[in-house]
Amino acid sequence: MDNQHFSSIEEYLQNEESQQRILQKMQRSRLEATVTTSHAAQLFDFTENQLRDWETRGLLSPSRSMREGKTGxxxxxxxxxxxxxxxxxxxxxxxxxGEISAHIDAICGAQAYAQQRSVSIVQESAVAPGDEYRIDASQPELGIDDRAEIQYKQLFWRFFVSQVLRIALLILSEQAPPNRNVGLVLPLRKETSATPLTTDTLPLVGESLVGWLGRxxxxxxxxxxxxxxxxxxxxQVLALQxxxxxxxxxxxxxxRTLIIIDKRDITLTLNADVVQTLQRLLALIYESEREWYPTFEVGPRDWVQSVADFTSGTSRTDPILPELANSIIRLGGQTQTGKDxxxxxxxMLPTMTHLPLQQRSLVVRAQSRSxxxxxxxxxxxPSDPFLSLSIRAFQSGQSVYLRHVSAKNATIGDREAEEPLGSALAMPVGAEQGQPVAVxxxxxxxxxxxxxxxxRVLRSIGRIIEEVLLxxxxRMRVGEHLESLIRHPSIGDAFFADFASENDFRSTLEEALLEVKTRPGIESARAGRQPDSSGEPGNRSIGDEETEALSFVAIDVDHQEHLAIRYGDRIMRNLYRAISQRALAQLTAFTGTDYKLYRILGGRLYILLKNTSLKQAQALAxxxxxxxxxxxxxxxxxxxxGQAVLPASMLTIPDITVHIGVVSYLHRKLFELFQQEQYxxxxAEVEVGAEIVYALNVALSMGTLGRGLIISWDRKENKFQAI
Known part of the structure; x- marks a missing residue:
């Protein structure tokens, strides 16, 4: 090879883009390279049977290809x-x-922890200014499935550490004036500096985990x-004490925990109970540094949205709740003999949440390892002869503690499986908001x-569990029925999907008005008549006995505010649906009219009646x-x-009344209206439609002055009156 060709190759290989392409191919080949079982065993002086046994134990997860439907x-x-x-x-x-298999995930995490800490400073210093946000091309890329699995395993520690810090910060913030920033600094270096700590000397504590609560x-x-x-x-910087x-x-x-608070007009007072609770919570973070450290260090930081459907009846749980249960066991500490x-x-979570609290069973959805x-x-x-400890806590909303479990105590759900029993505690989760979400x-x-x-500290962990479950x-709720929002983008509440909406009403109204506006023969029918010029909305909406008219009936429930205070939003929602269904059923018996019912909001309904006179509309009202x-x-x-109705749960709401408004517009009057300059x-049909809606609202507003009132336009008196 002559020097000219060598120089050309050398120049090509020094090109940054060429180097990146070659590096990516090398990384891909390394990641995709695999060896057989026999080769893997030879590399580490193991037998093939050992590798197969460890695979059965869950230590190893070799890949297996598929060929012609058979496992390779x-x-x-x-x-x-x-x-x-x-x-x-x-x-x-x-x-x-046996020791290795019981802790394989933690062992691999510890190895990653050590490797990342040794290279992280070098990696940070090697990043060029402006490239901090880019993926480091020098690091090997994991396969998509491997990366997802790693993130799934790391999810708990990211969640747990951030949530423990958040709860601790919220507890601290309640001891300080509102709307102030509060911070916690957890130094990871065990040796402490002799220099007095101030905001200026804070960097001397070295590498730290920081929690910050904004205003x-x-x-x-x-x-x-x-x-x-x-x-x-x-x-100002204060020690946690x-x-x-x-x-x-x-x-x-x-x-070594430090508190950072605003020093402007703020002094902090912490009693022994608060300090002890905070220290025990934060001890979980200090003690598990090796597990959580890799999830906050350098490397890929993918966003994972965990979700678990506990209503599906499956035994599968999620990555967070079991580890929270394990953390609770660690929280209890150990005995003098080294046992937990x-x-x-x-x-334990409730089943059949549509039933009343007293009828719900509890099922184990996550648990600690032992x-x-x-x-x-x-x-x-709850139908067991002796209510279990967990059911008692769930229904009472209070912790139930047996400091010494008697041999005759019948509140233990499965005594044979749980023996030996010294003491037991059942604590409701989320009872502060009314009904517990777990125990x-x-x-x-x-x-x-x-x-x-x-x-105290278990109640704090309970808040974290409550947030997870909610x-x-x-996430489950917002992920359901997505197809329906594509097919019916205007329908938000499927509970009223059977009824035409306000959008439907406006569209139908404008179509009907446009039909009147462009209908042939209207001009000759109004011969000799002069358009109304008084400008009064009432004059425009005067109806007479002729059936060539658009008539409207508006309905609303009397004294809704008082009913809502007494019965609550859910029952009122069901009441509105029942009223709408009854109104629709009665309309079907009102023959001889071209009608349609629309639900506007709450208990308010509009009925559009084509070719219906004012008298007919009043009779319907x-x-x-x-x-x-x-x-x-x-x-x-x-x-x-479609939800099953339980006869025993039915509630009678008595003495419901409605107020009704009635207006009617002759076709020729509407045509005259369209001839006015402003329309x-x-x-024009949009503006006239707005006039009609305004008149309906005026009639309904007058109907709120009593019970069961019907307000209709009176042509002779030229105003709305009760009929």
Missing amino acids: HRRYTITELDKLAIISDLLNNGYSI SRSAYTFLTRVPSLGSPNYY EMQENRPEGAPPKD RWRFCCV SPHKVGETSVS LYIVADEADAFCIEDE TYQT RKLSQDLRGQYLIDPLLTFP KGTN
Whole structure:
């Protein structure tokens, strides 16, 4: 090869785009490269049977190709080979395969933690200014499925750490004046600086996890190597300990946590109960640093929206609730013999939530590792002869604590499975808002295993569980029936989908007015008549006995505000639907008219009557006033159409009345209206339609002055009157 060709190749290889293409191909080949079982075993001096056994235990996950519908041979990826390298080293240093298999995820996380911490500073310094947001092309890209699986496993720690910090910040914020920023700094370096801590010396604490609560109550969690403040003169730094107006009291701080608060006219007072609760919550973060650190460090940070459908009847749970149950066990600490003080924890959720509280069973939907129960199967029922501890807590909204479980106590749901029983605690979750959304059930081998301090911190964890469950419910709800919003984009509430809407009314009204405006023969029919020029809305809406007219009946429920206060929104929603259904049924018996009913809002209905005289419209109004009066049988649990109605749950709402407005417009009067200068534009039917709606609203407004009133335009008196 001559020098000219070599120079050309050298120049090509030095080109940045060429280097990136080659690097991507090299990375792809490394990621897609796999080895057989025999080759993987040879690399680490294992036998093939060992690898197959470890796959059965869940330590390894080799890929298997499909050929002609048959499963192919096992292939080990780079990720699995890395895992084998860790297992090999641990086995060579005296650890058993049982110890490794029980903690394989944490072990791999610890290895990633160590690797990332060793390279993170170098990686940060190598990023060119302006490229901070770009994906680092020098790092190997994971497969989509592998990446999703990793994010799923890391989801709990991102959620848990940020939520614990948020709860701690909210507790702190209640001790300070409102609308102030509050921060927590958790230094990760165990040694502490002898320098007095101020906002200026804050960076000396080194790498820290930071929680920040803004004035809007938005919470932020992030990792920083040098914590500092952009406006240090506005803040003060305090240690987390008992204090009275910023003056330390009692015992010295138990951990390294620092509080940042606004120093303008603010002094902080923290009593022993608040400090102890905060310290126990934050201890969960300090103790699990190796698990959560990789999720806040460098590398891909994908957004994961976890959701779990607990109503599907399956036993599958989610990545967050079981780990919260495990965290509760860690929260209990250990006995002098090194055993967990609390043996197991279950998160129990109600079934059949459409039933009253007293009829709902509870089923285990998540639990700690040592629980003897089965997720999705173990349940307790309110129909049991002796209500279980969990049912008692659920129905009472109060914690139920057995400090010593007697052998004769019948409130333990499955005593045989749960033995030995020293003490047990059932705590409702979300009872502060009315009805609990779950129950925490925790069992300990020893008696008197729970104290008031334990209950405080468990209630704090309960708030996190409550938010998880409500978030899941919301995500499930907004993800349902998406096809319907494509087919019917105007319908928001399917409960009233059977009724024409206000949009339908305006569209039909404008079509009817346009038909009158362009109808041949109207001009000759009005010969010798002069258009109204008085400008009075009433004169424009005067009807007479002729049937060539557009007539309207408007209906609304009397005293809705009082009914809503007494019965609540859900029952009122069901009442409005029942009234609409009854009105529609009565209209079908009113023969000889071209009509359509429209639901406008709440209990307000419009009826458009074509070729109907004022007298006929008034007769219909009188009939509807009588037919809609009286009592209604409502199912207060009904939330969607087609839901099964329980006869025992029916509620009678007595003495319902409606007020009604009636207006009628002769075709020739409407034509005269269109001839007026102000209505000669291209949207004349829209403007005239607005006049009609205004007249209907005036009539309904007058109807609120009594009960069961019918207000109609009186042509002779030239005004609205009760009939």
